[in-house]
Ligand SMILES: Cc1cc2nc3c(=O)[nH]c(=O)nc-3n(C[C@H](O)[C@H](O)[C@H](O)COP(=O)(O)OP(=O)(O)OC[C@H]3O[C@@H](n4cnc5c(N)ncnc54)[C@H](O)[C@@H]3O)c2cc1C
């Protein structure tokens with residue numbers, strides 16, 4: 416097996432690691448970096464629990480090989496927590512969390528949406544989060560929590 | 571399980587390094603088909619060739635007569651591109667129907683065609699737009715109609731190591747509509763998909779191309795149906811005749827997503843709906 420020298424930036428830190436070529440990005444983030452906020456739900460692109468930001472775009476890390484992140488900037492839920500991203504507080508305040516397993520994926524996706532479209536409508540929020548599954552909450556409070564972080568609500 | 575993974579930034583680099591790499595190798599673009607198979611233990615190769623950052627595959631450009639769409643451009647990018655909106659409206663219309671928005675940040679048209687799924691939405695839109703695919707093998711290029719690369723469910727006619735460089739779409743003003751019947755929005759594979767590209771003036775059909783997905787072994791051009799509609803006025807009678815024809819032209823199967831008869835019936839319904847939107 417030929418190890419791959421992966422150089423990337425994770426949550427603002429430059430990382431250089433020799434990795435096994437058969438690692439997915441999800442495995443690299445969870446196992447090698449110990450950033451366990453990124454979850455594995457389905458491993459098939461269906462649930463969105465594994466979303467991370469790659470150069471600002473939400474991607475399903477279960478379907479990317481880690482080597483594909485070479486030269487890229489990755490932000491995980493831990494990165495958003497460290498910068499005190501308002502979505503995290505809003506999810507707590509709006510009681511949008513039950514077991515919490517799906518929430519990092521929702522917050523990552525919402526962060527991508529609001530960075531691009533800070534005044535997204537409820538329909539745009541729903542459309543954007545349509546690839547994320549939650550088995551507990553029923554979604555209403557999740558949509559509400561994202562809505563509260565829109566530009567006009569934060570003023 | 572991949573023993574080797576190699577990343578490329580240009581085709582020149584790819585052709586230079588390729589002969590030295592393990593023979594059991596596969597291109598890896600967005601990974602949204604390939605890695606699903608890998609995670610499920612269905613498919614595995616000794617070597618993955620990461621082509622997601624190859625420059626030549628990541629362009630959308632135009633000349634006077636054609637638009638070129640790189641095989642590696644992400645679906646999400648295509649959904650924001652003004653050239654696509656103007657000249658390839660079928661594809662522009664297809665993007666919001668394609669998987670979830672995070673999957674669209676990864677998925678590519680090259681992967682959609684090479685994967686050869688009968689339900690490939692991007693292929694359906696490209697074929698309806700009369701796109702040609704540009705193939706490249708060690709710098710030797712050839713182009714052919716998109717659907718000629720499909721041989722059956724999950725079977726393509728690409729030669730070993732032949733890469734899909736991109737797609738060439740003729741610039742011809744037309745209208746397009748893309749419809750997909752699906753049980754639950756954003757969960758991918760449809761029961762029936764239809765894409766109609768047409769040039770219609772005052773209900774007279776000057777040109778039309780009807781392409782369907784999920785109702786035949788490959789994405790399928792409904793030539794008989796198109797020939798009934800071409801050079802006709804879109805009267806109720808003609809639309810009815812076309813929708814009867816399309817039901818006989820398709821060859822759907824029953825599977826976990828839908829029943830054969832329902833799929834057949836819905837081809838006619840979706841065609842009528844598409845013609846209503848487009849006329
Ligand atoms: C949850 C989910 C939902 C989905 N929903 C849809 C949907 O709504 N509509 C739809 O059409 N598809 C859907 N798909 C399937 C998939 O997203 C598409 O087929 C996508 O276009 C594949 O592109 P990719 O870049 O990810 O391909 P990859 O997975 O990287 O590759 C797929 C195959 O193509 C080959 N390949 C890739 N690029 C090239 C190239 N340039 N030249 C030669 N060979 C190449 C690879 O070797 C591999 O065999 C879905 C998949 C998932 C997991």
Ligand code: FES
Nearest residue numbers: 456457458463477
């Ligand atoms: S774990 Fe990646 S989408 Fe479910």
Ligand code: FES
Nearest residue numbers: 514515549550551
């Ligand atoms: S809070 Fe439990 S899965 Fe969403």
